[in-house]
Amino acid sequence: MSVQGNAERGIRLNRARMLVAEGELQLALEDLRSLLSGIDRKQYRSSWRNLVLNLMSRRARADRDRRSGTSDDRAYDRSQNEIAIGILELIDELEQSDAVIGTYIVEQPIAISAAAMGNAEVLTTDRSRLKSVAWLRRGLDCAKSVCRVVTPNRRGTGFVVNANTLVTNHHVLETASEAADTVVEFNFEADDEAGLCEVERFYLDAATFKTSETLDCTAVKIRDFGGKWGQLTIEAGKSVKVQDHVVIVQHPQAGIKQICMTDNGVVNLFENFVQYTTDTMAGSSGSPVFNDEWRVVAIHHKGGDLAKNVAGDVIFVNQGVLMSAIVADPDLAGFICAG
Template sequence: MTWTKKHTQLNDIFSDLVPNKEGITKYVRDAGLKPQFIDTSGNAMDVWSNVISEAEKNSKVDNLVRSMLTTYPDNSFLKSALNSGEIDFSLSPDIDETSFWEEVSDDTLEVLTMEQSSLLPVNFLAKGVLKSKSVGKVEVKIGSSNYSVGTGFLFKISGIDDVFFITNYHVIHNREDIERTRIIFDFELDINGDSLPSRSFKIDPNGPWYCSEIKEYDATIFKLIDQDSTLAEFGWIDLKEIEITKNDFVNIIQHPKGEMKKISLYHNIVTHKDERVVQYLTDTQRGSSGSPVFNSDWEVVALHHSGGGSRPGEPALPSGIKSRNEGIFINNIIQFFTENHQNI
């Protein structure tokens, strides 16, 4: 069969929703496929790839999607898979292609499971809410009705007066996409569970445009048009050089799959840090690319850019915890931005 973009994205979605191989057989049977014809070697993503190939061969891809919808009826990407040729969202780069993945050590697992208290002062929540105001959804229109989605945030750096917005290079880097892009704030629920009135802003096509490719810092930085002088209501996050070490905890504010704003809180733990990247265990999904990764003081330590399931041979993790998440160390982003902004 010819493997298309739709197959790739279905593979990503299925793997996010059902990351354990043991849970896949149910959907195979519900779709009218025969489990004995599916190669179940490798990890869950590999198995899902084999399932999709078998479904395509038997013209039952839609059946497979419908079987998933019985469990996840509100998933927007599953629903769109039945109505359009492609499901569009920003695909994270493969960690294996951009950097070395450091496996999770035994001492990290000990901290994660029992050794470290997760008690925090109650103002931790209030500070997080304030920071979340500056996080927005990135939406790039693709074709007539599809959208590619990501996350980003408003920021300032000491010594530079203007407020900028940052997301991943792999979310947007082509100036030709500026007119088709909007940045949406307050796309979230209020304390009563009702939708807030969201507001969107366009990218300033005449403003600064700083891009660092995926294998460097995977970042795109620009300014937004503040036509009605309302952007200040969303504040900004002050970026400063920071220290982060293995076994520190991190938190991520994100728009997973382009959905309403969510937060991934403890226990998210740093498994590795080097000069370029920070790697951590947490729960992210497609659309989380470009999210700010915070420490326990709500200081940004990284720009999230990639995540995925564990690989064969990696240590077993507690149920529900994903491995292989990575962000670009924020000190690199600050240096990249400062050097480029000083040169204009």
């Protein structure tokens, strides 16, 4: 198989992935069926072709049920999300298969003149993953506003918005009486010598307590905060998309502040929720989910959800509540968004 053929198939898989992101599931499936039909059947597993046909059949059936009125919008959207996940998982498997892609590495060295060296390197995906050092500095600045939340009953993570408002999960901080006895700790992180930085602790104003169990979000003012640890910017619009990159600053296992910066892809969106492959652990609940502009697009609230495809496979994902849903709540929005 030629390097050119490998590259062409890689481009086609990237195109199929982008079609899924745009909601064009039928076109993505047709592309995958066409790609597989061009490969010697001795080189690929029949399960790939069968899965494509199964997903196409399921998508057609969902459309029929919706037109006939036997399926409501919610069931239809759930079916489309499951089909999209099935397509993306198949694309991932195909990309790892030598039968489909082979290798992009040419075994014999290529002579490249000095004049041509400037054009010898390219992006390896359909979008750049390069980040400026300034982006890292901005992230470190935003991380200052993330704190450890220590309640009488549990530990979690929170962050500051609107000058002195703490945002965390409802299941981390459930009641005003708990808030009265809760401490939030800033700078609970390792220093350059693996010791603990100097931690600053604040109490909460329980009289300002607002919460939503449905959105798993609590907002409450921090007493005598003073603004030293800054505040984060909310992305109120529903702008996050499948394949976007998200970063979570967190206190996993209620320990020192940490950040996950690898394998951070958004894999699913439904109703008020976003699902991603970013690592989290117990204690990470209430963490801010940042987009590439370091704006908070969601609040992380749980993990370990199973997203099943039609083949019966499962993937583990983590999940956050979209800030666009939270700021639509009148009580919470008054605290989170007010000037």
